[in-house]
Amino acid sequence: MRAKVGVYICECGPNIAEKVDIDGIIAGLSEFDGFGETELVVKKYGFLCSKSGREFLEEEIRNLGLTHLVIGACSPRDHDSTFKGVCGRTDLNPYLYRIINIREHCSWVIDDVEKATEKAESYLRGGIARVLRQSELFENPIDVNPDVLVIGGGVAGMQAALSLAAEDRRVSIVERSDRLGGRALELSGLSSGTFRGSDIAAGQVESVMGNPYIDVFLNTGVSSVIGFLGNFVIELLSDEDGATTEISSGAIIAATGCAVYDPSLSGSYNYSDRDDVYNPLEISRMLSSEGGVALRSGGRPENIALVHCAGRDELNYCSGICCGVMMKTALLLKESIPGVDITEFYRDICVPPHEGRQLYESVLEAGVDLVRVESAGLSGTTVSFREKSGVEDQRSFDMVVTAPALIPSPDTADIALLLGIPLDDTGFFQEAHRMTDPSGTTTDGVFIAGTSQGPRGILDSMRFARASAGLILTRLIIGEKLVPEVAVSEILEAYCTGCGNCLEVCVYGAIYSDGSKGVSVVNEAICRGCGNCFGSCPSGALRTKHFTNTQLYREVDEALR
Amino acid sequence: MSQNGSVLIIGAGIAGMKAALMLAGASRKVHLVERLPIIGGKVIKNEESFPNMECSTCMVAPVQQAVLQNPDIETYTYSTVDRIDGGPGCFSAVIRKKARYISLVDCIGCGMCFDPCPVSLANEWEEGLMPRKAVYVPCSGSLPNVPVIDASSCLHLSGKQECSLCAESCAFEAVNLDDSDQVIEIEVGSVIIATGADTFDLSALPNLGYGILPSVYSPFEFERLFASNGPTQGEITLRGSGTVPRRIAIVHCIGRTEAGYCSSVCCMYSFKFVRFLRHKLPEAEVFNIHLDVCTPGKSYQSFFTSLDDRDTTMLFTPSIDDVRVTENGPSLTLSYPAPDGNTREIEVDMVILAAAMVPDRGLGEIAQMAGIQLDRHGFVMTVDRESGSLQTSRDGIFVAGTAEGPKDIQNTVIQAESAAGQALEAMSAAAAVNKERASGS
Numbered sequence A: 001m002r003a004k005v006g007v008y009i010c011e012c013g014p015n016i017a018e019k020v021d022i023d024g025i026i027a028g029l030s031e032f033d034g035f036g037e038t039e040l041v042v043k044k045y046g047f048l049c050s051k052s053g054r055e056f057l058e059e060e061i062r063n064l065g066l067t068h069l070v071i072g073a074c075s076p077r078d079h080d081s082t083f084k085g086v087c088g089r090t091d092l093n094p095y096l097y098r099i100i101n102i103r104e105h106c107s108w109v110i111d112d113v114e115k116a117t118e119k120a121e122s123y124l125r126g127g128i129a130r131v132l133r134q135s136e137l138f139e140n141p142i143d144v145n146p147d148v149l150v151i152g153g154g155v156a157g158m159q160a161a162l163s164l165a166a167e168d169r170r171v172s173i174v175e176r177s178d179r180l181g182g183r184a185l186e187l188s189g190l191s192s193g194t195f196r197g198s199d200i201a202a203g204q205v206e207s208v209m210g211n212p213y214i215d216v217f218l219n220t221g222v223s224s225v226i227g228f229l230g231n232f233v234i235e236l237l238s239d240e241d242g243a244t245t246e247i248s249s250g251a252i253i254a255a256t257g258c259a260v261y262d263p264s265l266s267g268s269y270n271y272s273d274r275d276d277v278y279n280p281l282e283i284s285r286m287l288s289s290e291g292g293v294a295l296r297s298g299g300r301p302e303n304i305a306l307v308h309c310a311g312r313d314e315l316n317y318c319s320g321i322c323c324g325v326m327m328k329t330a331l332l333l334k335e336s337i338p339g340v341d342i343t344e345f346y347r348d349i350c351v352p353p354h355e356g357r358q359l360y361e362s363v364l365e366a367g368v369d370l371v372r373v374e375s376a377g378l379s380g381t382t383v384s385f386r387e388k389s390g391v392e393d394q395r396s397f398d399m400v401v402t403a404p405a406l407i408p409s410p411d412t413a414d415i416a417l418l419l420g421i422p423l424d425d426t427g428f429f430q431e432a433h434r435m436t437d438p439s440g441t442t443t444d445g446v447f448i449a450g451t452s453q454g455p456r457g458i459l460d461s462m463r464f465a466r467a468s469a470g471l472i473l474t475r476l477i478i479g480e481k482l483v484p485e486v487a488v489s490e491i492l493e494a495y496c497t498g499c500g501n502c503l504e505v506c507v508y509g510a511i512y513s514d515g516s517k518g519v520s521v522v523n524e525a526i527c528r529g530c531g532n533c534f535g536s537c538p539s540g541a542l543r544t545k546h547f548t549n550t551q552l553y554r555e556v557d558e559a560l561r
Numbered sequence B: 001m002s003q004n005g006s007v008l009i010i011g012a013g014i015a016g017m018k019a020a021l022m023l024a025g026a027s028r029k030v031h032l033v034e035r036l037p038i039i040g041g042k043v044i045k046n047e048e049s050f051p052n053m054e055c056s057t058c059m060v061a062p063v064q065q066a067v068l069q070n071p072d073i074e075t076y077t078y079s080t081v082d083r084i085d086g087g088p089g090c091f092s093a094v095i096r097k098k099a100r101y102i103s104l105v106d107c108i109g110c111g112m113c114f115d116p117c118p119v120s121l122a123n124e125w126e127e128g129l130m131p132r133k134a135v136y137v138p139c140s141g142s143l144p145n146v147p148v149i150d151a152s153s154c155l156h157l158s159g160k161q162e163c164s165l166c167a168e169s170c171a172f173e174a175v176n177l178d179d180s181d182q183v184i185e186i187e188v189g190s191v192i193i194a195t196g197a198d199t200f201d202l203s204a205l206p207n208l209g210y211g212i213l214p215s216v217y218s219p220f221e222f223e224r225l226f227a228s229n230g231p232t233q234g235e236i237t238l239r240g241s242g243t244v245p246r247r248i249a250i251v252h253c254i255g256r257t258e259a260g261y262c263s264s265v266c267c268m269y270s271f272k273f274v275r276f277l278r279h280k281l282p283e284a285e286v287f288n289i290h291l292d293v294c295t296p297g298k299s300y301q302s303f304f305t306s307l308d309d310r311d312t313t314m315l316f317t318p319s320i321d322d323v324r325v326t327e328n329g330p331s332l333t334l335s336y337p338a339p340d341g342n343t344r345e346i347e348v349d350m351v352i353l354a355a356a357m358v359p360d361r362g363l364g365e366i367a368q369m370a371g372i373q374l375d376r377h378g379f380v381m382t383v384d385r386e387s388g389s390l391q392t393s394r395d396g397i398f399v400a401g402t403a404e405g406p407k408d409i410q411n412t413v414i415q416a417e418s419a420a421g422q423a424l425e426a427m428s429a430a431a432a433v434n435k436e437r438a439s440g441s
């Protein structure tokens, strides 16, 4: 069939019309014979983006039987989707249309009418050349599995499951240990305002166990993950008997939580298992045990030092929760051991806005000695410190409690590898975008929640989990299909040497190697068409649909003619 | 009663916009109400955001565009909510669209109407650092890029004088001086409050000289001074004299005592300012007068520790409340208590006050209108906190972002997604209950 390209130039009121001689371009293009057999229809219009402009275009496409459409107007950022929509309402495939920016690139930046016109005309010629090389692409909606897999049964994982589980959506929680609850279950001291962490976690465990739409796998890990948003297949491995179970889900939430930093690993805190040096988790356990808080020797401590920021320098981050935890620990110790002297060595007070000054004031009221230091170190239960004024000193105590800096749980790196998501320089999961997409990851369909992404408290971990759950509710909609990106990449088998370069550069993990044929293959359901791989292929086997070499070369050649 | 699945969001900052996009993604109808003529919130006042020093407008513009182009999001700029009646699943709300006098449909944002306007006054959005006309857009790069006529200063609309110069200069007949407020009633299933926060009112602390000494700056004034689309095109020059500052003090924790909490972002934006200064004024000497260094989270401390002695001199003071700024010829003297108990002085020519984040000054009114309670600090109170809920004291109304308390962009976005998720959850649960009831009866 002979191609018939409609070229429509928008005046954009005076915006384009005043600086570009549109009639001259129409005359020029109509006379131009560089496109061989192709028939060109060239017209102008006041505002193509207006309702009447769009209707005009629709009629033109239908009545003239256009095979391709080129719009000379503004930036594609403004109206690419507008004109794609116009095509969508006709039989013209939207991938046979192209918008050429003759406003921001020409009329708005070139004062000389002749030059602006010349540039606009050459751009348009390039656009026509390119659109003739474009091919039809079709959307291919896929069925999705609404079910969700949650890895990790701490407060984050459980909250996500509770938010998602419903009659038409099952959730599986995979928990490596022998119980749900995570760290919070061990926090019997007050955790936030008047809430005990252990109560919160225990309440959740009860709701999870009572929910008919949640399946819990204890003592179980994840051994393999394949698939993509909407269709994952996951193999679970039981730590008890080595048995495997295969489950499928449409999305995955990684909520593998945190661990507590061990300060004795650093040079500044020298102590061993024999010294009475603990973290607040251990204190919390002692407090809820029958014997209460006791020294290894059996006696009650008469004086206790609380050392903040243990690990802050080593990790190069402030966990943001330990100041609060330490102050609560001080209060609990004061309460449970009558007459005990407590000294808190702190560097900065960093408590979340909600807690306010109240906590700090109650610590002062309780008679805790607060000492601000520049730095502090340990030698057994002796604290050596430098005050802000530069004075150095050391004091010995019966017992020392160090701040619980949160670090990633030991499995974080393995899980990241399985899910194809990166870790950041602190070893926590890395977000899709630190600010604007903190719950997403580079693997579509894999979300993160809670302390697996970074240190935070219980309530924030649960809110985070609700965010990831919410995103899944908007992506896996019951009864709706998913439409994957259409302008994806493909690898031409005949040219591919199987070097694997492209596998390295694809951040979405969309390329796999087909061992039997010795070639690489793009999984079109995962590929987002970013084009990273395109430049990495030394043998020209990679093609990004809708952005091919031929399309680019023809456009440039024609524009520069 | 039938359940309504659409959502009203008040405030189109990063929280409101992200929540709106998420809900629209779930095929929900969203009504997004913003009191300013533009959407984007406070983040677009910053040229760069910590910790990645990413271009904020580049980060937010795609979000703004996506909101404006989404057919499921009805955006009401220059609007407020007058009333919210009903309950979860069946709220009815009244939106007041203030007269804009410029058609959002016909205007193409060419800006031809600005020059002819004879009125000139301080541009509030630019922190008063540059003038605007009565017909104006708050900043370059405004979205929607459609001006508004401020009726109180417009000669014609305030009845001072006959004038229609803007209308005459518009080639698109987009100016309508007869425009009037519009009242729109909508039905929604849930409401999300995302009205953001303000910064501490610095004029309450006369010892710091803000509002008296021209070289003492608020944090947003400094953000605008650094912004390449701002009043000085990004040149850091002093108000009044126009000279380039050489010795600059940034004072942390301003308003912390009064507010009763640490905002947890001011240290970070203060260190961001150090980077701004290092970048634009490499010769300048910078001092940070600080108390606690609060850099919570996995990526903030390294933002601080990567600064070195050439970037700033860190001066610890045990009492920010006793910091004083006084005039000293063409420059300023800043005095502060040092750790050894003595008072020290430094001479500087610019002071930037790192003000705490405090409840938006209009929040009390919103709370009363919406019938929700505020917490002891004056932010929106949440109930059912032990489940990480963002539900306010009124069923079906949720809160997100800095309206709930001070926080950075990342945590604002997490809350926005969380509140949107909770709204979805609540509405689908309500729908399921309804279905059951319907099939049961």
Ligand SMILES: Cc1cc2nc3c(=O)[nH]c(=O)nc-3n(C[C@H](O)[C@H](O)[C@H](O)COP(=O)(O)OP(=O)(O)OC[C@H]3O[C@@H](n4cnc5c(N)ncnc54)[C@H](O)[C@@H]3O)c2cc1C
Binding pocket: A151, A152, A153, A154, A155, A156, A157, A174, A175, A176, A177, A179, A180, A181, A182, A183, A184, A187, A190, A191, A192, A197, A220, A221, A222, A255, A256, A257, A258, A259, A260, A279, A280, A281, A321, A324, A325, A328, A404, A406, A409, A411, A415, A449, A450, A451, A452, A456, A457, A458, A459, A461
């Ligand atoms: C000493 C201490 C005191 C604290 N005090 C407070 C406080 O007072 N207030 C407060 O708000 N917060 C406090 N916190 C923080 C609080 O514990 C966390 O915010 C919360 O527990 C985070 O929940 P989570 O679900 O993200 O992670 P976790 O609680 O760590 O749960 C993660 C779960 O995932 C499981 N898991 C890990 N890897 C795998 C795998 N590969 N496969 C399957 N399952 C896996 C783990 O077994 C665990 O059950 C404290 C933390 C500590 C360490």
Ligand SMILES: Cc1cc2nc3c(=O)[nH]c(=O)nc-3n(C[C@H](O)[C@H](O)[C@H](O)COP(=O)(O)OP(=O)(O)OC[C@H]3O[C@@H](n4cnc5c(N)ncnc54)[C@H](O)[C@@H]3O)c2cc1C
Binding pocket: B010, B011, B012, B013, B014, B015, B016, B033, B034, B035, B036, B039, B040, B041, B042, B043, B046, B048, B049, B050, B051, B079, B080, B081, B194, B195, B196, B197, B199, B219, B220, B223, B265, B269, B272, B357, B360, B362, B366, B400, B401, B402, B403, B407, B408, B409, B410, B412
């Ligand atoms: C000086 C300074 C610098 C900062 N820099 C950074 C940074 O670099 N990185 C970072 O992560 N964070 C930074 N922050 C924090 C960041 O600004 C906030 O996290 C973010 O703006 C919060 O977004 P929000 O949507 O909650 O509120 P806002 O951005 O305040 O948006 C709220 C919106 O609601 C509208 N609104 C208010 N009341 C009503 C009403 N009644 N009706 C209708 N609409 C209403 C407002 O006009 C506004 O558009 C900084 C904060 C300050 C003070």
Ligand code: SF4
Binding pocket: A308, A309, A310, A312, A317, A318, A319, A320, A321, A322, A323, A324, A347, A348, A349, A350, A403, B296
């Ligand atoms: S939260 Fe407090 S104790 Fe923990 S690292 Fe930060 S400043 Fe130190």
Ligand code: SF4
Binding pocket: A488, A489, A505, A506, A507, A508, A509, A510, A511, A522, A526, A527, A528, A529, A530, A531, A532, A533, A534, A544
């Ligand atoms: S285009 Fe991008 S997402 Fe697709 S295979 Fe290539 S690198 Fe991966």
Ligand code: SF4
Binding pocket: B102, B106, B107, B108, B109, B110, B111, B112, B113, B114, B146, B147, B169, B170, B171, B172, B173, B174, B175
């Ligand atoms: S009102 Fe008219 S003159 Fe003013 S910006 Fe809009 S289109 Fe241009």
Ligand code: SF4
Binding pocket: B116, B117, B118, B119, B133, B134, B135, B149, B153, B154, B155, B156, B157, B163, B164, B165, B166, B167
């Ligand atoms: S009518 Fe008002 S806004 Fe328009 S030019 Fe006159 S004073 Fe300015």
